[in-house]
Amino acid sequence: MYAIALIAGKQYKVSVGDVVRVDRLDGEIGQEVEFPVLMTAKDGEIVAGTPVVKDVVVKAKIQSHTLGNKIIVFKYKAKKNERKKQGHRQAYTNIVIESIG
Numbered sequence: 001m002y003a004i005a006l007i008a009g010k011q012y013k014v015s016v017g018d019v020v021r022v023d024r025l026d027g028e029i030g031q032e033v034e035f036p037v038l039m040t041a042k043d044g045e046i047v048a049g050t051p052v053v054k055d056v057v058v059k060a061k062i063q064s065h066t067l068g069n070k071i072i073v074f075k076y077k078a079k080k081n082e083r084k085k086q087g088h089r090q091a092y093t094n095i096v097i098e099s100i101g
Contacts, residue, residue, distance in 0.1 A: 001015065001016070001040070001041065001042040001043075001100060002014065002015045002040070002041055002100075003015075003037045003038075003039065003040040003041070003056070003058055003100045004037065004038045004039040004040075005035045005036065005037055005038070005058040006035060006036050006037075006038055006052070007020070007022050007035050007058075007095075008022050008023040008024075008025060009023075010022070010023070011038060014058060014097045014100070015097065015100075016097055016098065016099060016100060017096070017097060018096070018097045019063065019094055019095070019096050019097075020060075020094070020095050020097065021066075021092050021093070021094050022092065022093055022095060023090070023091070023092065023093070024065065024091035024092060024093050025062065025093045025095070027062050027093075028062065029062055029063070029064060029065070030061065030062065031061070031062050032059060032060070032061050032062075032098070033059075033060055033061075033062065033095070034057045034058065034059055034060075035057065035058045035060065036052040036053075036057060036058075037049065037052060037053045037056045037057060037058055037100070038051065038052055038053070039053065040053055040056055040100065056100070056101060057100075057101075058097060058099075058100050059097075059098045059099045059100075060095040060096060060097050060098055061095065061096050061098055062093060062094075062095055063093075063094040063095060063096050064093070064094045065091070065092070065093050065094075066091075066092050066093075066094060067089040067090070067091055067092070068089055068090040068091075068092055069089070070087045070088070070089050071087065071088045071089070071090075072085065072086075072087055073085070073086050073087070073088060
């Protein structure tokens with residue numbers, strides 16, 4: 001069984017037991033969170049929602065908060081002595097899918 005869940009504005013295909021890295025969520029480590037389901041499939045039967053499947057949610061537990069790799073952003077204008085260098089590290093949350101239903 002799997003489901004397409006709407007997590008932090010993006011769609012993820014999840015199954016029970018999966019560890020999914022999503023954009024940073026508000027919440028503490030160990031806290032349980034719920035997400036709406038857009039589509040679910042079980043034993044070849046597919047149920048699509050309009051826009052969400054009623055009475056079906058994905059329950060997950062926050063495992064950790066992490067940062068992604070640093071990305072260097074370098075902008076410059078030729079012949080103008082204009083340069084700007086900055087770095088960025090995206091914040092992520094790892095969640096463990098506990099149940100779908």
